[in-house]
Amino acid sequence: MWEMFVKEGKFHPEADPVVERSWVRSRNFNVDPFQTVGKGRLSIRQFNELIRRKQDLIKISLPMMNTLYSLVKGSGFLVILCDENGCLMKVIGDDAPLKEAEKIQFIEGADWSEEAVGTNAIGTSIKEGSSIQIFSCQHYTKATQSWTCSASPIYDPNGEITGVLNISGPFEKVHPHTLGMVVSTVKAIENELQLNEKTEKNELMKSYLEETTNTLSDGIIIMNETGSIIKTNKTLQKMLGLLPGEIEGKKITEIFENKTFGTFLMANQVINDREMKLRLNNTSLQISVLLNAKPIVRKDIVIGSLLTIKGIKKVRQFVNHLSGNRAKVVFDDIKGKNERFAQCLEEAKLAARSGSSVLIMGESGTGKDLLAQAIHNESNRRENPFLAINCGGIPRDLLGSELFGYVEGAFSGARKGGNAGKFELADGGTLFLDEIGEMSLEMQVLLLRVLQNREVVRIGGSKVMPVNVRIIAATNKNLKQEVLRGNFREDLYFRLNVMPIQVPSLRERRDDIPLLAEYFSRQLAIRMQKVIPKIPFEVMDLLVQYDWPGNVRELQNIMERAILKSTKGELTTEVFPEEIKGKKIMIQQDPIHLPKKDEIKKQALLNSITKFNGNFTRAAESLGISRSTLYRQMKRYNIR
Known part of the structure; x- marks a missing residue:
C-alpha cells in the first residue's frame, strides 16, 4: 500500500x-x-x-x-x-x-x-x-x-x-x-x-463572598457571565433536594425551561422580587419563586450574577429521592494488606481516575459493592449521586421501569406523574449494576442502547433525555462463559469490560483474616456496646484454616454471632459454629504461652507455611524475610 x-x-x-x-x-x-x-x-x-x-x-x-x-x-x-x-x-x-x-x-x-x-x-x-x-x-x-x-x-x-x-x-x-x-x-x-x-476559580469565589453573606437565609445561585452556574448554597440545595455540586457547571437554561428567566438573567438586569413560575427541565413539576438578581461587577466589567430564590412551594419529586443516594465507603475503609488484594485496590484507584466503565468480578461476599463505592468517591463524580441496583433482586418485568423510569399511564398501576428511573437519578454520577450477569437478554439490549447513545426514554414515553452516567457493574459469574453460552451479549460485555477488576476470595488472602477478624471484632463490639473481646490463638487459628465460601461477608456475620454469644470478654471456640471448627492445623507445634504480639507473629508464620504446603522458601518470600530468619523464628516459637 x-x-x-x-x-x-x-x-x-x-x-x-x-x-x-x-x-x-x-x-x-x-x-x-x-x-x-x-x-x-x-x-x-x-x-x-x-x-x-x-x-x-x-x-x-x-x-x-x-x-x-x-x-x-x-x-x-x-x-x-x-x-x-x-x-x-x-x-x-x-x-x-x-x-x-x-x-x-x-x-x-x-x-x-x-x-x-x-x-x-x-x-x-x-x-x-x-x-x-x-x-x-x-x-x-x-x-x-x-x-x-x-x-x-x-x-x-x-x-x-x-x-x-x-x-x-x-x-x-x-x-x-x-x-x-x-x-x-x-x-x-x-x-x-x-x-x-x-x-483557579477560588479567586472569583472570594469576590462573591461579600455578596452572599447577607442573604444566607435565601437560596443562592452564582453564575458567570456566560450563564454557567458556579456555586449554590446549602439553603438552595435543601430547598430543591439537590446534592452539593449537582447543578454546578451547567447552564442556567439547562436547569430551568422558562426562557424568559434566562433572557432576564443574560441581559444582566437588576431583578427585584419578581414572581416567576419556573419549570425544571425533564419534569412536569412547576415551581413558584420570588426571584432577585444582581449583576456582579469588577473593574467596571460584569463578571456574573448573584441570584436569590425564596418561597419555593413545589419541588421536583424525583430530586427528593436523591437524598441518601451517596456512596459512604472510601478506599481507606477497605481493609487488607494481601499482595493480590493490594493490586486489586491499585487497579480500582486507577479506574477511579478514569471515566471508563468498570467491571468488578469476584465471588459473592468479597466486597464488590464496597469497591464500587470507593471508586465513585475517588472519582471526579464524587459530589454527584451514587445509585445501586441489584439486577438479580428485582423481577425482570420491573427492572426496566427501575432503570429507565416510566411516564404516567405507561402500565396498570403506574404512579401519577410518572417516575424517574435510576439513569435519570444518577445523572452526573455513578450507577452501580450489581449481579449484571442475571439481567435478561431483552434488558441487555435496552441497557446497551442507553450506554451507546447516552440517552434514555422513559417506558411509555417518547421524550429523549440525555444522561451522563458512569457505569460500574459487578458479577459473580464468568461473563466470558456466559457470552459463549448465549446468556450474555458480547457487545455489552465489551462495553462494560473497559476496566476489569478481579477481587480475590477470602481463602486466597488468608493472611488478611487476622486483620479483618480484629477489625470486625472491634467495630461490632462498639456497635453492640460490649467490651472489645480478645481473640486467642486457637480461635484465630480456626478462622485462618476455614475456607470461607461466603468470603468477607460470612466472616463478618460469624464474628457478629460470636460476639453476641460471648460473655467473658474473650472469644472462645464454643461460640463458633461447627463448620468453622472442622479444619485443624497440620503443622506440629508445642504448646507455649506467648505475649499477644508474639502470638500474632507465630500465627503469621503458621499461616504462610500452611499456605505453601511446607515450602519454607516460598513462605519466607511471602513474609519478606530470609529463609534463615524463618528457621530462627520457627525455632523460637517451637514450630517443627
Whole structure:
C-alpha cells in the first residue's frame, strides 16, 4: 500500500481513510518518505521553556505514565508525552527500545508532527483530533516502519488539544488493547486537568463572598457571565433536594425551561422580587419563586450574577429521592494488606481516575459493592449521586421501569406523574449494576442502547433525555462463559469490560483474616456496646484454616454471632459454629504461652507455611524475610 502511494500516488482499495488523508498531507508537506531519522529538535533553551510552560500537564501525567509503563514494562514499548505540536517532552521505557528510538531521533525535544516526519500516531492524532493506532508501513517515512504507535490527544477543559499520550513499540508486538489503555489513561489525565482548573476559580469565589453573606437565609445561585452556574448554597440545595455540586457547571437554561428567566438573567438586569413560575427541565413539576438578581461587577466589567430564590412551594419529586443516594465507603475503609488484594485496590484507584466503565468480578461476599463505592468517591463524580441496583433482586418485568423510569399511564398501576428511573437519578454520577450477569437478554439490549447513545426514554414515553452516567457493574459469574453460552451479549460485555477488576476470595488472602477478624471484632463490639473481646490463638487459628465460601461477608456475620454469644470478654471456640471448627492445623507445634504480639507473629508464620504446603522458601518470600530468619523464628516459637 505504501509503495503504491509513494511510487504511483495511488491508494490501495483497502487503505484506511485516515491514513490516506495523512499520506496526502505528508506529501504536501514535502516529507521525504525514505528518510530514516526524524527531523527537527528544540534547543536546550527552547526545550526548558517548553517544560516550564507545560509543567502542570507533565506533573499530572507522569504518575499515570508510570502506571501505564508498569503494565508494558519489559515488552519493548515506550510511553511518550508530547505537547500540542507533537514535540516529545517525556519518554519512559526500557533501555533497549530507548536506544532504538534514539537511532531515529525519537527522543525528548524532537519534533514528531506530520510536518516533520509525515504520518505517525502522534502527529496524525493531532491533525485528526482523535485517538489512532499507526501500524508499521502505515507510517509515511522509513524511519518508523518497524514500529507500531498508539496515540490519543489530551484535551484541556476548554476543549483544546494540550498534548498527546503515545505508546510505541515493535510492530510485531502490537496488541488491540494498547490503544484502549492509552485512551483510558488520557481520560484520567483530562479529568485531573478539569479538577485542576476548578481550583483557579477560588479567586472569583472570594469576590462573591461579600455578596452572599447577607442573604444566607435565601437560596443562592452564582453564575458567570456566560450563564454557567458556579456555586449554590446549602439553603438552595435543601430547598430543591439537590446534592452539593449537582447543578454546578451547567447552564442556567439547562436547569430551568422558562426562557424568559434566562433572557432576564443574560441581559444582566437588576431583578427585584419578581414572581416567576419556573419549570425544571425533564419534569412536569412547576415551581413558584420570588426571584432577585444582581449583576456582579469588577473593574467596571460584569463578571456574573448573584441570584436569590425564596418561597419555593413545589419541588421536583424525583430530586427528593436523591437524598441518601451517596456512596459512604472510601478506599481507606477497605481493609487488607494481601499482595493480590493490594493490586486489586491499585487497579480500582486507577479506574477511579478514569471515566471508563468498570467491571468488578469476584465471588459473592468479597466486597464488590464496597469497591464500587470507593471508586465513585475517588472519582471526579464524587459530589454527584451514587445509585445501586441489584439486577438479580428485582423481577425482570420491573427492572426496566427501575432503570429507565416510566411516564404516567405507561402500565396498570403506574404512579401519577410518572417516575424517574435510576439513569435519570444518577445523572452526573455513578450507577452501580450489581449481579449484571442475571439481567435478561431483552434488558441487555435496552441497557446497551442507553450506554451507546447516552440517552434514555422513559417506558411509555417518547421524550429523549440525555444522561451522563458512569457505569460500574459487578458479577459473580464468568461473563466470558456466559457470552459463549448465549446468556450474555458480547457487545455489552465489551462495553462494560473497559476496566476489569478481579477481587480475590477470602481463602486466597488468608493472611488478611487476622486483620479483618480484629477489625470486625472491634467495630461490632462498639456497635453492640460490649467490651472489645480478645481473640486467642486457637480461635484465630480456626478462622485462618476455614475456607470461607461466603468470603468477607460470612466472616463478618460469624464474628457478629460470636460476639453476641460471648460473655467473658474473650472469644472462645464454643461460640463458633461447627463448620468453622472442622479444619485443624497440620503443622506440629508445642504448646507455649506467648505475649499477644508474639502470638500474632507465630500465627503469621503458621499461616504462610500452611499456605505453601511446607515450602519454607516460598513462605519466607511471602513474609519478606530470609529463609534463615524463618528457621530462627520457627525455632523460637517451637514450630517443627
